[in-house]
Amino acid sequence: MIGRLNHIAIAVPDLAAASAKYRDLLGAKVGAPQALPGHGVTAVFVDTGNTKVELLEPLGELSPIAAFLIKNPSGGMHHICFEVADLAEAAAKLVEGGARILGDGTPRIGAHGLPVLFLHPKDFDGTLIELEQLQSP
Numbered sequence: 510m511i512g513r514l515n516h517i518a519i520a521v522p523d524l525a526a527a528s529a530k531y532r533d534l535l536g537a538k539v540g541a542p543q544a545l546p547g548h549g550v551t552a553v554f555v556d557t558g559n560t561k562v563e564l565l566e567p568l569g570e571l572s573p574i575a576a577f578l579i580k581n582p583s584g585g586m587h588h589i590c591f592e593v594a595d596l597a598e599a600a601a602k603l604v605e606g607g608a609r610i611l612g613d614g615t616p617r618i619g620a621h622g623l624p625v626l627f628l629h630p631k632d633f634d635g636t637l638i639e640l641e642q643l644q645s646p
């Protein structure tokens with residue numbers, strides 16, 4: 510069911526400083542900040558060639574990563590994102606298998622303009638998993 514690892518997300522307290530580290534210290538290809546008010550984050554994608562790193566900073570009062578940063582003030586790994594060919598089919602199989610989909614269970618459009626869902630971290634060994642619908646061919 511899951512395909513490629515699309516990105517590994519890191520919640521950071523200072524997006525500009527984190528982006529500069531990846532660009533200037535790690536010599537990586539760092540994209541421009543993307544404000545995602547509907548998701549309560551500003552994201553920067555670092556392209557590593559084989560996958561991406563998503564640097565995330567809270568945006569707005571109700572950011573879903575605010576609590577995470579209170580628990581981890583210097584930041585930390587937040588989630589991993591896998592690509593799936595058919596998000597609806599994957600969601601149905603996961604729910605059938607007892608996994609919980611976060612929110613109201615309906616896909617939302619993510620940073621890549623594609624539908625995404627999140628699975629409860631407690632169901633996957635303490636790891637928040639995001640599923641992103643593969644770009645239709």
Ligand SMILES: CC[C@H](C(=O)O)C(=O)SCCNC(=O)CCNC(=O)[C@H](O)C(C)(C)COP(=O)(O)OP(=O)(O)OC[C@H]1O[C@@H](n2cnc3c(N)ncnc32)[C@H](O)[C@@H]1OP(=O)(O)O
Nearest residue numbers: 548550573576577587611619620621625627630635636637
């Ligand atoms: C979609 C746009 C973009 C993209 O790539 O396209 C993004 O990725 S946006 C990313 C930001 N959005 C989300 O993360 C949406 C899904 N996340 C959530 O709904 C929440 O973060 C949630 C429910 C996972 C946690 O919310 P919160 O921390 O407020 O709740 P709790 O404190 O009650 O946490 C419950 C329990 O889960 C543990 N937890 C929380 N976050 C994580 C995490 N990132 N990884 C692993 N575990 C996590 C937390 O410690 C609690 O555990 P407990 O043992 O009960 O303390």
Ligand SMILES: [Co+2]
Nearest residue numbers: 518563590639
């Ligand atoms: Co993500």
